[in-house]
Structure formats: structure tokens, C-alpha cells
Amino acid sequence: MTEGAFSQSAKDFFAGASGGVAQVLVGQPFDCVKVRLQSQSISSPLYNNALDCVKKISKNEGIGALYKGSVTPLLGIGFCVSVQFATYEYIKRFFGRNGNHMSVPQYYIAGAISGLASSFLVGPVEHIRIRLQIQTDANKLYSGPLDCIKKISSQYGMKGIMKGFNPTALREAHGSGVYFLTYETLIKSSMEKHQLKDRSKIPGWKLCVFGAACGYSMWIFAYPFDIVKSKIQTDGFLSKAIYKSAWQCAKGIYSTSGMMGFYRGFIPVLIRAAPVNGATFYVYETVSQSVRHL
Template identity: 90%
Template sequence: MTDGAFLQSAKDFFAGATGGIAQVLVGQPFDCVKVRLQSQSFGSPLYDNAIDCVKKISKNEGLGAFYKGTVTPLLGIGFCVSIQFATYEYTKRFFSRNGNPMSVPQFYTAGAISGLANSLLVGPVEHIRIRLQIQTDANKLYSGPLDCIRKISSQYGIKGIMKGFIPTALREGHGSGVYFLTYETLIKRSMEKHQLKDRSQIPGWKLCVFGAACGYSMWILAYPFDIVKSKIQTDGFSSKAIYKNAWQCAQGIYSTSGMKGFYRGFIPVIVRAAPVNAATFYVYETVSQSVRHL
């Protein structure tokens, strides 16, 4: 990698990190509700729906409970999103190195590659966050993210930390492919319609709308993988595990609840998708344009 290419990747990395921090701060309360709904028992659910979940968490645990496990994603997801955006932009430059415009499959592939790279970190980060989010009793097993990592790794090694990696990789790969393809399509159409020469000319409010649309498209098509991931990451370890693998988990969900089981907890996610991804892309584009000429 040349010095120029390294510098550009560093700028993409920094801009992605700022977008990731915005994503976590805006989305953490929604994610907490999503995980609680996804991980509860199908036979005797604790929460009737998203509103009931919000009410019970507020009443029984206080508003601070919505930000349980925030330290891990604030550091981890910020880093993950920076890798995702940096990988995506690098792959875009690779595909367009001969000056040819990128095709739809290439935008999807670039996004999928960035998602797969991201999944190596986001998998364990979300696993630790989920373990902390589902703790509702006074006698907590884990006192915090570091304690959670220490206890899981000491008993089950790296395999325990990486629990749920396969569905995470499927969600991130396919979801990011759809995510960035949607964004680039909207950007391209807007620039052509208004005859803009540079994407920096696109108003901030439009970037927010495009980001929201990306979030909708990604979650509608990738959410079933997220359900399987959450089920496995809240499952027991080794002999205490209900599911042996992702496929068995998916079969269990379908046999118990049909296709609707794969969209349990979807309401808080789709509500979350708009503000979270609007903030992510707005911050990313703003910072990216600011550091472009540094």
C-alpha cells in the first residue's frame, strides 16, 4: 500500500469511527429492547411487546438499564464501523482503479466484504453486550464487560467469545452488501437528478434520509440472521447449550413460531434503523469531507 493509499484509508477509518460512536449512542436503548424481546422464552415471554418491554425495564431497572453494556459497543462498535467503512472505501477504489464506474454487483460485493471484515470484531463485541443486557437479577453473573470476557474465555476459550459467529457473518455480509448498495444508488440518483459534481453538495438532511433508507433495507433482509445470532449468543455453553449450531437454531425457531419467529423484536429494530443510520451516515460523510484535504 502506498503512502497516499494508507493516508486515505486512515481518513476513512477515522470518519468511520465517528459514525460508529454516533450509531451506538443513538441506538443503544433500541438495541436493549430488541435483545430482551429476542432472547426471551417463546413459551412464557416476560414482555408482551416492545412498549411493554420499555415500561417494565423503566419501572424495574430504571432508565440507566437501557444503556447496560454500552462501554463495550462504544469502543468496540466504533472500531468495528471504522473497519467496515475503511474496508468498503478501499474495495471501491480497487474496483474503480481503471476509471470505470462501479456496477451494482460490485457495490454489493464491496459492502459484503466490508461486512465480513466487520463481523470478526462485531461478533464478540455484541456477544459480550448481549450477555450484559440480559442480566436482570440482583445476583449478576458478570460485573462488567471485562469480567464477562475473563470468565467466558477462562472457561470456554476463544470459541466461547466467538459464539454465534456464523450467523453474525451471514448477517453482516449480506446486510452490508444491501446497506451500501442502497446508499450508493440513492447518492447516484440524487447527483444525476440535480446535476451535482460532488457528493459533498448533497444536503445533510438528504444524507440522513438516505441513511435511514439503508437501515430499513438492511434489516428487512438480514433480520432473520440476527434472530438466530441472538438466540445462540444468549444460549448456554457446551453441555448446557440448547442449540448445537445455527442451522438447528433456525429449525427450532421455525418449528415453534413459523416465519414470524424470525422477525420477533423487529419493531424496535425498524424504529431504531432510521435515527441510527441517519446519524451514522451524516456524521461519516461530514467528517469524511472535512478530513479529505488534510
């Protein structure tokens, strides 16, 4: 990598990290509700719906419980998103070398590669966060993220920390492919419609709308993988595990609840998608434009 390419990647990394922090701060409460709904027992659910979940968490554990496990994602997801965006922009420059215009499949491929790259970080970060989110005041096995990492790694090694990696990688690769393809399509369409030559001229409110739209498209196509991932990451370890593989988990969900089982807890995700992804892309584009000429 040349000095210029390294400098640009560093700027993309910083802008991505900024977008990642915004993503966590806006989305953490929604994510907590999503995980609680996804991981509860089908036969005897504790929560009737997303609103009931919020009410019971607030009443029994306090409103601060909606931010359980937030230290890990603030540090981890910020870094994950920075890797995702920096990788995506690098692949874009690779495809666009020599002045070539990127095709629709290339946008998807660039997004999928960036998602796969970030999944090696996203997997363990989300696993630790989920273990903390499903704890109640009456059932606390871990005192915090470091204690959770220590206990899991000491008993089950790195394999325990990386539990649920396969469905995470599938979700991140396919989801990110759809995510960035949708965003770039909307950006390109807006620039052509208004005859803009620089994406920095696109109003901030439009960036938020585009970000919300790509968040919706990503989750519609990637959510079934997320359900399987959450089931596995809240499952027991080794002999205590209900699911021996992601495929077994998927078959179990289908046999019990049909296709609707793969969209359990989807409403809070849809509600979350707009503000979270709108904030992510707005902050990313704003910071990226600010550091471009540094």
C-alpha cells in the same frame, strides 16, 4: 499499499469510527429492547411488546439499564464501523481503478466484503454486550464487560467469546451488501437528478434520509440472521447449550413460530433504523469531507 492509499484509508477509518460512536449513542436503548424481546422465552414471555419492555426495564432496573453494556459497543462498535467503512472505501477504489464505473453487483460485493471483515470484531463485541443486556438486577453473573470477557474466556476459551460467529458473519456480509448498495444507489440518483458533481453538495437532511432508507433495507433482509445470532449468543455453553448449531436454531425457530419467528422484536429495530443509520451516515460523510484535504 502506497503512502497515499494508506493516508486515505486512515481518513476513512477515522470517519467510520466517528459514525460508529454516533451509531452506538443513538441506538443502544433500541438494541437493548430488541435483545430482550428476541431472547425471552416463547412459552412464557416476560414482555408483551417493545413499549411494555421499556416500561418494565425502567420500572424494575432504572432507565439507565437501557444503556447496559454500552462501554463495550462504544469502544468496539466504533472500531467495527471504522473497519467496515474503511474496507468498503478501499474495495470501491479497487473496483474504480483506471476510472472504471462501479456496477450494481460490485457495490454489493464491496459492502459484503466490508461486512465480513467487520464481523470478526462485531461478533465478540455483540456477544459480550448481549450477555450484559439480558442480565437483571436479580440475576447478575457479570459485573461488567471485562469481567464477562474474563469469565467466558477462562471457562470456554476464544471459542466461547466467538459464540454465534457464523450467523453474525452471514448477517454482516449480506446485510452490508444490501446496506451500501442502497445508499450508493440513492446518492447516485440524487446527484444525477440535481446534476451534482460532488456528493459533498448533497444536503445533510438527505444524507440522514438515505441513511435511514439503507438501514431499513439492510434489516429487512438481514434480520432473520440476527434472530439466530441472538438466540445462540444468549444460549448456554457446551453441554448446557440448547442449540448445537445455527442451522438447528433456525429449524427450531421455524418449527415453533414459523416465518414470523424470524422477525420477533422487529418493530423496535425498524424504529431504531432511521435515527441510527441517519446519524451514522451524516456523521461519516461530514467527517469524511472535513478530513479529505488534510
